[in-house]
Amino acid sequence: MTxxxxxxxxxxxxxxxxxxxxxxxxxxxxxxxxxxWPDLLxxxxxxxxxxxxxxxxxxxxxxxxSSVFISMEAAFFATVIGYMxxxxxxxYDFPFKKWLHFGSMLPIIIPSSVFAxxxxxxxxxxxxxxxxxxxxxGHVLYCLPYTVxxxxxxxxxxxxxxxQQAMMLGCDGVTAFxxxxxxLMLPSVISxxxxxxxISFSQYFITMLLGGGVVKTYAVLVFxxxxxxxxxxxxxxxxxxxxxxxxIFILFEGVIKFIVKKIVGTET
Amino acid sequence: MIKKAVPYILLVPFMVxxxxxxxxxxxxxxxxxxxxxxxxxxxxxLDYYKEVFLNPDFSSSLLLSLYISVISxxxxxxxxxxxxxxxxxxxRAEKFYRNVLRIPILTPHIVVALFVVIIFSQSGILxxxxxxxxxxxxxxxxxxxxxNRKGIGIILGYIWKEAPFVAYFVLSFMESISVSYEExxxxxxxxxxxxxxxxxxxxxxPAILNxxxxxxxxxxxxxxxxxxxxVTKPKALPVQAYVEYSHPDLRHRPYAMAENGxxxxxxxxxxxxxxxxxxxxxxxxRKSYDK
Numbered sequence: 416m417t418x419x420x421x422x423x424x425x426x427x428x429x430x431x432x433x434x435x436x437x438x439x440x441x442x443x444x445x446x447x448x449x450x451x452w453p454d455l456l457x458x459x460x461x462x463x464x465x466x467x468x469x470x471x472x473x474x475x476x477x478x479x480x481s482s483v484f485i486s487m488e489a490a491f492f493a494t495v496i497g498y499m500x501x502x503x504x505x506x507y508d509f510p511f512k513k514w515l516h517f518g519s520m521l522p523i524i525i526p527s528s529v530f531a532x533x534x535x536x537x538x539x540x541x542x543x544x545x546x547x548x549x550x551x552x553g554h555v556l557y558c559l560p561y562t563v564x565x566x567x568x569x570x571x572x573x574x575x576x577x578x579q580q581a582m583m584l585g586c587d588g589v590t591a592f593x594x595x596x597x598x599l600m601l602p603s604v605i606s607x608x609x610x611x612x613x614i615s616f617s618q619y620f621i622t623m624l625l626g627g628g629v630v631k632t633y634a635v636l637v638f639x640x641x642x643x644x645x646x647x648x649x650x651x652x653x654x655x656x657x658x659x660x661x662x663i664f665i666l667f668e669g670v671i672k673f674i675v676k677k678i679v680g681t682e683t
Numbered sequence: 684m685i686k687k688a689v690p691y692i693l694l695v696p697f698m699v700x701x702x703x704x705x706x707x708x709x710x711x712x713x714x715x716x717x718x719x720x721x722x723x724x725x726x727x728x729l730d731y732y733k734e735v736f737l738n739p740d741f742s743s744s745l746l747l748s749l750y751i752s753v754i755s756x757x758x759x760x761x762x763x764x765x766x767x768x769x770x771x772x773x774x775r776a777e778k779f780y781r782n783v784l785r786i787p788i789l790t791p792h793i794v795v796a797l798f799v800v801i802i803f804s805q806s807g808i809l810x811x812x813x814x815x816x817x818x819x820x821x822x823x824x825x826x827x828x829x830x831n832r833k834g835i836g837i838i839l840g841y842i843w844k845e846a847p848f849v850a851y852f853v854l855s856f857m858e859s860i861s862v863s864y865e866e867x868x869x870x871x872x873x874x875x876x877x878x879x880x881x882x883x884x885x886x887x888x889p890a891i892l893n894x895x896x897x898x899x900x901x902x903x904x905x906x907x908x909x910x911x912x913x914v915t916k917p918k919a920l921p922v923q924a925y926v927e928y929s930h931p932d933l934r935h936r937p938y939a940m941a942e943n944g945x946x947x948x949x950x951x952x953x954x955x956x957x958x959x960x961x962x963x964x965x966x967x968x969r970k971s972y973d974k
Contacts, residue, residue: 426769427776431783434847437798438786440808444801452806452822453814500697507690515694518701523897524954525708526904528921529943532928533707556700563697617791620906620925634793641797641911650801653794661789 438657444650464651475636475652479659482616482633485547489554490611496555497562497607498600504563505570519563522556530556531624538625545627553621558611565610569603598678602671609667616660633659708947714940722934731941741942743917749949751834751919752903755841760895762842763849764887768879770850771861787847792840796911799840803828829912834919836912845898849891856890857883889961896957900950920946 444450445464447457468475503509504516522530531553538544543552577599581591597604619634626635637656640649717728735741770780787795802808810825819825829836860883868878909919918926924946927939 420772420774423769423772424775426765427773427780430766430769430847431780433843434783434786437802437843440801441794441797453811455808455811455815496696496700499693503690503693509687509690512690515698515701519697521701521704524900524950525704526901526906526921526946526950528906528925529711529904529946530704530707532925532939532943533709533711534703536710537706552700552703556704559697559700613789613791617793619793634791638793638907638911641793641800646801649797653797657790657794660791661786664789 441650441657442654444646445654447647450646461647464647465655467648468651468655474631478631478636479633479655481631483659483663485550485630485632486554486612486615489551489558489615490608492551493555493558493562493611493615494566494604494608497559497611498566498604500559500563501566501570505567506575520560523560527553527557527618528620528624531621535624544625545629547626547630549625550622550630550632553625554615554618555611557618557621558614561610561614562607565607566600566603569600573599598674601674601678605667605671605674609664612663612667613660616663711940711943711947714937715942715944717937719937722936724934724937731937732944735938735941735945740917740923744920744923745945747832747834747917748903748909748920751837751841751909752899755838755845755902756895756899758838758842759845759898760849760891762846763894764853764884764891766846766850767853767857768883770854771858784847784850787844788851790844792844792905792907793911795840795844796908798843799829799836799912803836803839804830830914832914832917834909834913837908837919840908840912841898841902845902848898849894852894852897853887853890857887860886892957892960896953900953903953904946904950 443457446460446462448459448461448463450457500519504512504519534553535544538549543549573596577595578591581595582588586594616632617634618632619638622630622632622635623638626632633656637649637652640652643649715731717724717726717731766784770777770784773780800807804810805822805825805827809828810819810822813819813825828839864886865878865883868882869875873881904921906921906925910922913919913922917923920942924939924942927935927942930936930939
């Protein structure tokens with residue numbers, strides 16, 4: 416038994432190494448002054464990369480903050496619309512349900528660049544090109560398959576029983592929703608929210624084309640730096656990028672754990 | 684009557700967004716067929732599609748995109764399933780591994796591109812290690828792994844990100860099968876390997892196929908990685924389509940839209956293939972139960 420298990424442990428350790436090494440290397444690049452070929456270690460420790468990100472590039476920090484806000488908004492709408500849609504798909508039977516459900520998976524089939532190029536003319540016609548509204552529409556659309564999926568699975572698992580029980584005891588629909596269904600759905604809601612946040616935060620093409628250079632997100636800012644020459648600066652920017660995407664996720668995980676603890680009374 | 688309308692009312696915001704997406708698709712298809720009243724092009728014509736297919740640049744872009752997506756999907760699925768199986772059997776430090784596995788899923792593609800550059804470029808860490816191992820003496824003796832015409836750097840980037848995705852996607856499914864059916868097979872005398880390949884793997888196929896098609900379709904149509912890690916020629920199809928789209932002459936637009944149209948059609952074919960295989964698989968499982 417020990418022999419067999421050690422193979423799997425070796426595999427997992429290898430996988431963990433493959434995943435963590437790029438991140439460690441990128442961090443090393445971000446904190447060095449120069450790292451010329453063929454040195455295996457950087458020349459010296461330096462914060463010049465971060466100086467560039469936070470001090471020299473005055474826009475940089477502002478764009479980071481506004482990107483966080485934009486993605487929060489996109490995640491919010493994607494979650495609310497996803498919840499409403501999941502509720503419809505899971506709890507009701509109606510004509511065209513299968514078609515509409517397939518429609519919710521359509522953004523996974525149609526590439527975001529194709530969508531952006533296709534809708535661009537119309538956004539211009541409607542006056543929402545180069546604006547946050549257009550960008551948000553694109554982001555929310557491409558988060559929807561994931562939020563509908565996550566919330567749908569959870570909604571199906573939860574079922575109607577608790578709501579029905581409450582209503583039999585005299586409570587009305589709205590109160591049942593806010594006091595029973597929503598609290599029980601909360602972990603899944605937060606999970607869908609964080610997934611949508613990450614997807615929106617990572618979006619490049621939609622923001623680039625539909626935002627037209629007027630709506631600047633961090634992803635659009637960092638994109639040209641990847642193939643540019645200075646790897647220290649690219650490293651610093653992407654490290655901040657990576658950390659800010661993950662921080663929100665980790666934050667929300669903590670919130671979920673806290674809520675579940677409060678509701679269920681035990682650690683998960 | 685209002686009760687009957689409730690699901691539709693709930694779906695209104697979703698339907699609005701869906702309509703916008705369908706409008707984008709319809710517009711791409713129509714413009715690709717040459718219908719652009721703004722420019723006075725009022726006739727539907729297959730000329731642009733013909734021109735696109737006759738263009739050698741287009742066919743090499745199409746082949747490159749297909750090659751990249753198929754190869755990266757195959758490797759990602761095999762590695763992902765392997766990771767999944769190993770994760771289920773690893774009891775120690777399980778939580779740590781599960782969290783580590785989530786990192787690539789949370790990493791934006793743009794960051795993955797930088798990872799590939801840091802490690803595999805001519806000035807990357809692998810090249811430096813080779814220098815110290817005396818395999819190469821000059822920086823340009825290191826092979827062009829990324830920025831190469833087969834898109835190897837792009838494929839590596841996709842594998843890094845998609846294999847953990849497959850593992851995670853299939854995990855809960857495979858776990859439940861492993862705990863019940865695989866153990867039952869082992870109890871009945873099958874060797875662990877036999878029971879994995881004859882029981883767990885076939886039963887996990889729906890989830891595996893699901894993940895495979897998501898990443899296949901995605902890697903075919905995605906823009907970021909092929910742009911950042913690709914060469915000037917051939918460009919992957921999404922990159923090529925945008926180059927055409929940005930052409931200063933608006934009369935060139937239907938040409939770009941024809942390329943987009945091809946992408947839409949191929950993605951839909953991939954999706955249709957998935958649905959066909961999915962139903963075949965499910966029917967197969969159902970039939971074996973009925974026996």
